[in-house]
Amino acid sequence: MRQIKHPNIDQVELTDIMYALADPTRLEIVVRLAQAGRKMTCGELDLNRPKSSMSHHFKLLRSAGLVETLIDGTEHMNSLRFEEIEKKYPGVLQSILKASKAII
Amino acid sequence: MRQIKHPNIDQVELTDIMYALADPTRLEIVVRLAQAGRKMTCGELDLNRPKSSMSHHFKLLRSAGLVETLIDGTEHMNSLRFEEIEKKYPGVLQSILKASKAII
DNA sequence: TCCATTGTTCGAATATAATGGAACTATGGA
């Protein structure tokens, strides 16, 4: 099974997380992953945008350390790296998710 | 005394806060305002950059709703809109500040 | 009134990001 490179949690910068979540599309992906509480394919998370655009956002979410992607056949299973990020930056992701749900 | 326009707290968007804090210079301004716990002039918050660059960052911080600026003579007194933001988005700013102090 | 101080605005150059079509890759099933 192929593997995608993800940053180690101690390489995850706070400003990268901020930047990733500053985009409404990416924030929505993160919120939906959190609400689902399970791995989801890119297709499931489709937001009516071209594949290449979505792929770009997933790539950025991965490089920011927010999303982990495991390849399973032709599908890419995405999950939020919630526990790791909470441990490193307590309350940050949690409070953002809480604030987001009130809006979205 | 002249006055600068600030957004009302209910106009403050979470993604704008995220975006504003995604820049290291702006995050540092916010952290220093929080640590100081008092109004500070732009000059005090100087980060070895040209005035026009700093002014640009302050303008963005104001429009994001993070910073309030009151004009006092020739000086501009800046403060963090901490309580208002905490009330609207509980824990967001607080956890980011906590996470930032560990880095900066 | 003149001038120094503080910060903003303007404008142009540069850098970075978003967008989306087209081609490509990997996988698995017929």
Place this chain on the structure above:
DNA sequence: TCCATAGTTCCATTATATTCGAACAATGGA
């Protein structure tokens, strides 16, 4: 082996931000 599926990568276009020098505006003191 052929084909459909799921995403990625490539590339060019467009949009948006950053940077900073220079000119400007407001204030207060000499």
